[in-house]
Amino acid sequence: MMxxxxxxxxxxxxxxxxxxxxxPSATYAQSPLVIEVGNFSVATERDILPPDWKxxxxxxxxxHTIYSLVRDQxxxxxxxxxxxxxxxxxxxxxxxxxxxxIVQWRWKVNNVLRKGDVHRKEGDxxxxxxxxxxxxxxxxxxxxxxTKYEMVRLFYGQYPPLNAINYIWESHAPKGTMVPxxxxxxxxMVVVESGLEKVNQWVEEERNIYEDYRRAFGEEPPxxxxxxxxxxxxxxxxxxxxxxxxxxxKKMEKRMPGRYFFSSWQSSFFLTFFIRNNKIKLANxx
Numbered sequence: 239m240m241x242x243x244x245x246x247x248x249x250x251x252x253x254x255x256x257x258x259x260x261x262p263s264a265t266y267a268q269s270p271l272v273i274e275v276g277n278f279s280v281a282t283e284r285d286i287l288p289p290d291w292k293x294x295x296x297x298x299x300x301x302h303t304i305y306s307l308v309r310d311q312x313x314x315x316x317x318x319x320x321x322x323x324x325x326x327x328x329x330x331x332x333x334x335x336x337x338x339x340i341v342q343w344r345w346k347v348n349n350v351l352r353k354g355d356v357h358r359k360e361g362d363x364x365x366x367x368x369x370x371x372x373x374x375x376x377x378x379x380x381x382x383x384x385t386k387y388e389m390v391r392l393f394y395g396q397y398p399p400l401n402a403i404n405y406i407w408e409s410h411a412p413k414g415t416m417v418p419x420x421x422x423x424x425x426x427m428v429v430v431e432s433g434l435e436k437v438n439q440w441v442e443e444e445r446n447i448y449e450d451y452r453r454a455f456g457e458e459p460p461x462x463x464x465x466x467x468x469x470x471x472x473x474x475x476x477x478x479x480x481x482x483x484x485x486x487x488k489k490m491e492k493r494m495p496g497r498y499f500f501s502s503w504q505s506s507f508f509l510t511f512f513i514r515n516n517k518i519k520l521a522n523x524x
Contacts, residue, residue, distance in 0.1 A: 273338060275331060275465050276485030279314050281307050287327065288316060294326040294466060303469050308481075310346075311440075316482040318366070318469035326468030332373075333462040339448035339490055343368060344483035346440045347407055353474040354409035356427050359420040361409075365478035368405040368485070369466035370447055372459055403450055405443070407431040407480075416454060426454035440483070447487075462487075 301323035308317045347365040355361025408429045419425035451459035469480045
C-alpha cells in the first residue's frame with residue numbers, strides 16, 4: 239500500500255493528517271493559561287457544527303458518521319452516530335505542545351465494538367477517538383520519506399503533518415497500551431479507555447501530549463497542527479454512538495514549594511473576610 243493513497247480507508251489516518259493542514263491554521267500569539275480548542279458547550283442548538291470545526295470525509299467511503307450538537311445533562315455536546323461508516327470533525331490550530339502540554343476532554347460511548355482491535359487493520363475502528371497531529375519537519379525524514387511528502391505538497395499545496403497521536407476508546411486492549419497504527423507507524427495509538435466498564439457514563443480524560451509524544455516517537459515534538467474527533471465503524475461494519483464534550487489544552491500547572499495547589503478542574507478558590515478593630519482581614523486565600 240502506498241503511504242499517501244489518502245482517499246481509501248486503508249490510508250484514512252494519513253488522509254486525516256493531510257486534511258488538517260489544507261486550510262490555514264489558527265495561531266495563538268498571546269499566551270493564555272487555557273486554549274479552548276473544542277468549546278462545544280457554548281455553541282447554540284441552531285449551529286449545525288461547532289464553531290471552527292468542519293467535516294472530514296474520505297472520497298471512497300460513501301457512508302459517513304453523523305455528527306450533531308445535542309444537549310446532554312443540560313450541556314451542549316457533539317453526538318456521533320456511526321453505522322458501518324467513517325468520517326470525523328477537525329479543527330486546524332497551531333499550538334506549542336511544550337507550552338501547552340496538557341489536553342483535557344470528556345467523552346461518553348454507548349457501546350464498544352465486538353470486532354475492534356487496535357493491532358489489526360480489520361479492527362481499526364473505535365467508538366471514540368481524539369487525534370492530535372504535528373507539523374511537518376523535513377529534518378526528521380529520510381530521503382525517501384521527504385520525496386513522498388514533497389509529492390503530497392505538490393498535489394495539495396501543503397505538507398501533511400509529520401506524526402500524530404490518537405487517543406482511543408478500545409474494545410479489548412488494556413488502558414495504557416501504546417502501539418503504532420496498523421496502517422502507518424507515524425500514528426501512535428494510545429488506549430485511554432477500554433471495554434464496557436464505563437459505557438454510558440461521562441468520563442473525564444487528561445493526557446500530557448508532550449510526554450506522550452516523546453514516549454511514542456523518542457524525540458521532541460514539533461508544533462501541534464490540528465485536533466480531530468472521529469467515531470468510525472466502516473471496517474467492523476458495526477454501529478457506535480459517542481458523545482464528545484469540550485476539549486482544552488492547558489499549560490503545566492506550577493507548584494510552589496511549601497504551598498498547596500489546586501487545579502481549576504478539581505477545586506474552587508474561596509476568600510473569607512471578617513472585620514476586627516475596623517480592619518478588613520483576609521482569613522483564607524488559596
